[in-house]
Amino acid sequence: MPEHALRDHRLNGEADIPMVAGLIADDARAAMLLALQRQHRALSTSALAACARIGLPAASAHLARLVGGGLVVCERQGRQRMYTLTGPQVSDILEALAAIAPIRAPRTLDESSRLAALKNARTCYDHLAGRLGAGLFQALVQQGALVDV
Numbered sequence: 001m002p003e004h005a006l007r008d009h010r011l012n013g014e015a016d017i018p019m020v021a022g023l024i025a026d027d028a029r030a031a032m033l034l035a036l037q038r039q040h041r042a043l044s045t046s047a048l049a050a051c052a053r054i055g056l057p058a059a060s061a062h063l064a065r066l067v068g069g070g071l072v073v074c075e076r077q078g079r080q081r082m083y084t085l086t087g088p089q090v091s092d093i094l095e096a097l098a099a100i101a102p103i104r105a106p107r108t109l110d111e112s113s114r115l116a117a118l119k120n121a122r123t124c125y126d127h128l129a130g131r132l133g134a135g136l137f138q139a140l141v142q143q144g145a146l147v148d149v
Contacts, residue, residue, distance in 0.1 A: 023069045024097065028052040029062045032083075033071065037091050042075065042082035 024030055035051035036043060043051075049059035063083060066072040071090050072083050085091055106112035128136060140146040 019069060020071070020093070023066060023071055024093070026062065028054050028058065029066055032059070032062060032066065033085070033090070033094055036072065036083060036085050037094050042077075042084045044080050044082055048083060 024033065029052075031052040032048045035048060045056060045059050045063060048063065049056050052059060052062070054062070063072065063074070063081075066083075067074050071086055073086050075082050075084075106115055137146065137148075141148045
């Protein structure tokens with residue numbers, strides 16, 4: 001979303017919240033947005049299709065809507081289109097929604113395995129997280145390499 005649009009509309013009550021909420025509310029688009037947030041790098045149409053468990057034509061249509069809605073930007077790299085979140089505001093929205101959303105039970109064994117792996121080891125922005133990150137931090141504090149303040 002253009003920055004001037006964010007500045008001008010959110011202050012005077014003209015922000016089109018239903019439009020943005022509608023874009024995020026779709027399961028496939030939400031999966032793509034969360035994949036972009038987790039990866040912290042550009043992802044291709046095929047990678048995002050795989051994350052959302054949909055075909056390439058459907059992924060392309062969903063990505064076009066996300067680009068049109070200002071949540072995602074697209075850059076060509078050779079023959080591929082690479083997508084990233086528009087900016088930190090989009091990541092902030094996803095984090096805020098995740099904080100208030102109920103926990104969804106895994107629907108498949110693969111999803112259950114992936115969620116278990118994320119609990120053990122993941123990154124959060126520029127640092128380790130999960131059990132591995134917490135354990136590493138505690139070990140470094142115990143060894144005196146870090147000071148917990």
